[in-house]
Amino acid sequence: MSPLAGNVVPVVDFSEFINPPSPEIKQAVANRIVKAFCTVGFVYLVNHGIPLESIDECYDWSKKFFALPVEEKKFCLRVHPPTGPYHRGWSGVANSGPGPVVREAMELSRDDVPAFPNRWPSESSLPGFRAFCLQFFSTCHHTQLQILSAIALGLGLPEEYFSPYHSEAENQLRFLFYLPVSEEALRTREEERLDAHTDIRTLTMLFQDEVGGLEVEDPGNPGVFRASPPIRGAMIINIGDLLARWTNDVLHSPLHRVTAPPLSSSSEQDAGNRNRMTPPRYSIPYFATPNLDAVIDCVPGSWGEGKMKKYEPISVRDYINMTVSSKHRGYNYVK
Numbered sequence: 412m413s414p415l416a417g418n419v420v421p422v423v424d425f426s427e428f429i430n431p432p433s434p435e436i437k438q439a440v441a442n443r444i445v446k447a448f449c450t451v452g453f454v455y456l457v458n459h460g461i462p463l464e465s466i467d468e469c470y471d472w473s474k475k476f477f478a479l480p481v482e483e484k485k486f487c488l489r490v491h492p493p494t495g496p497y498h499r500g501w502s503g504v505a506n507s508g509p510g511p512v513v514r515e516a517m518e519l520s521r522d523d524v525p526a527f528p529n530r531w532p533s534e535s536s537l538p539g540f541r542a543f544c545l546q547f548f549s550t551c552h553h554t555q556l557q558i559l560s561a562i563a564l565g566l567g568l569p570e571e572y573f574s575p576y577h578s579e580a581e582n583q584l585r586f587l588f589y590l591p592v593s594e595e596a597l598r599t600r601e602e603e604r605l606d607a608h609t610d611i612r613t614l615t616m617l618f619q620d621e622v623g624g625l626e627v628e629d630p631g632n633p634g635v636f637r638a639s640p641p642i643r644g645a646m647i648i649n650i651g652d653l654l655a656r657w658t659n660d661v662l663h664s665p666l667h668r669v670t671a672p673p674l675s676s677s678s679e680q681d682a683g684n685r686n687r688m689t690p691p692r693y694s695i696p697y698f699a700t701p702n703l704d705a706v707i708d709c710v711p712g713s714w715g716e717g718k719m720k721k722y723e724p725i726s727v728r729d730y731i732n733m734t735v736s737s738k739h740r741g742y743n744y745v746k
């Protein structure tokens with residue numbers, strides 16, 4: 412069976428958007444992306460311009476970080492004020508709530524917000540980590556702006572429509588480490604790697620390793636989740652709540668979750684054995700966020716004659732504060 416069997420997320424080649432042979436072809440790529448975002452809310456992007464070596468190196472750094480002794484990671488203990496989009500640092504053992512710990516996270520952003528500094532491990536414990544992360548952060552920002560240009564074009568807006576709103580890179584890079592856990596417990600939903608949720612911000616660019624387990628709500632069958640298996644080198648992108656609102660719900664912010672990876676055929680006879688452990692899983696989401704003082708109002712063309720405008724203008728800061736406090740209750744490192 413093809414590894415993509417049952418998958419509902421289209422695969423789009425971004426190379427012809429980055430280096431378009433003609434304006435028509437560029438527009439066609441943009442249209443494909445927007446079509447996917449209007450329905451399933453997700454798209455796999457291949458040939459997106461971020462080199463495979465950088466992605467692989469990013470996983471290596473993430474693994475090195477999570478392999479640090481707990482005392483070193485505690486040095487980066489996460490700060491999460493009750494409001495705002497500021498999440499910086501490591502969360503795992505100490506602040507992860509009453510249930511068993513099934514994941515750890517390390518979050519960072521731009522390095523020049525004195526009120527909310529990043530929480531780096533000491534340079535001697537992980538030399539080069541900080542420099543790599545900041546470089547990867549800006550690489551992702553560059554690609555994020557290209558994706559936003561594609562979305563603007565696909566919506567019939569000027570190509571640079573969303574760019575000025577994202578000039579400050581208030582984005583968040585998150586390293587996720589899902590610990591090995593009983594496969595049976597995941598399959599019976601006694602444990603969750605990550606509960607079903609929607610993302611809050613503009614969009615999320617996600618890199619996932621080869622383990623699998625990401626599932627996306629099927630737009631044709633609400634409540635039914637379909638596996639979105641990893642494609643080597645691809646990123647998978649989803650719309651966040653803020654962009655859905657900004658487009659008057661023309662774009663869809665999809666529910667997604669992380670559950671048990673598919674059983675390999677060689678291990679199927681072993682299914683149900685409570686001692687079988689899932690492999691650890693590493694993923695790297697990058698959350699694009701508009702400038703916090705920007706005010707977003709439903710984009711032109713999303714409302715008018717016969718199309719009601721559903722939302723009033725709101726500042727990004729107010730929107731995020733409102734949403735963070737009301738959502739993601741099961742999401743223990745975003746509380």
Ligand SMILES: O=C(O)CCC(=O)C(=O)O
Nearest residue numbers: 587610619625669694696
């Ligand atoms: O780990 C994954 O594949 C998904 C992560 C995710 O959805 C999130 O952090 O919001």
Ligand SMILES: [Fe+2]
Nearest residue numbers: 608609610667
């Ligand atoms: Fe998510």
